[in-house]
Amino acid sequence: EPEVTQTPSHQVTQMGQEVILRCVPISNHLYFYWYRQILGQKVEFLVSFYNNEISEKSEIFDDQFSVERPDGSNFTLKIRSTKLEDSAMYFCASSEREPLYNEQFFGPGTRLTVL
Amino acid sequence: AQKITQTQPGMFVQEKEAVTLDCTYDTSDPSYGLFWYKQPSSGEMIFLIYQGSYDQQNATEGRYSLNFQKARKSANLVISASQLGDSAMYFCAMRGYTGANSKLTFGKGITLSVRP
16 A cells, blocks of 8 residues: 655754755655644644645744655655754655545654754 | 644543544634544554545444534544554544645644553
8 A cells, every 4th residue: 555655764963953854755646745743742734735836834834944846756844954842753744636535644754853 | 724622631441342532623614624643652643534524424434433513513533342552642633625735733632542
């Protein structure tokens, strides 16, 4: 069964460093998302992406964040200068079409630890 | 804007019994979808069940069913015949019809522990 994959599973970085989190959505999906979950808290939407551009972003998704689909398979989230409060689990998700009526499939997550 | 409320404290259920996890929501969208996800201790998010706001019948998926009461704005998840592997965090989420790319809004989650 096709699935969303994410790499790495765990990333440790120093405050101020840049990190790139990678995702490979399900191959025929067209809508892509990043969410984050701070430990013990609810899952929060960061950004959605369709047709090679951002469709919607939350107030969390400030200028330090960017997303890219560099080729036909990868979808990346870059944090330019990490802060301690960026420590969280980051989930990539994808959806095939008509997202209202179709579930978003989540990847296993990347746990980001900022020291 | 959408809001999901999950206020139950940690839930406990005996193996093989049924359990109901509560979820209430608020939205001004005329059309929306409601979802439940399971998050085991390993951290991944597993889709369980979906209910559309205009669906006439309550959704069912195996041992999972959704008790959808539109007038009360509630979408409770019912797990029948609980198994030890059901122990996890459960999140209720919704998506409003604000365009083709609507995000999911999650509740805070409920921890379910299944006792042998």
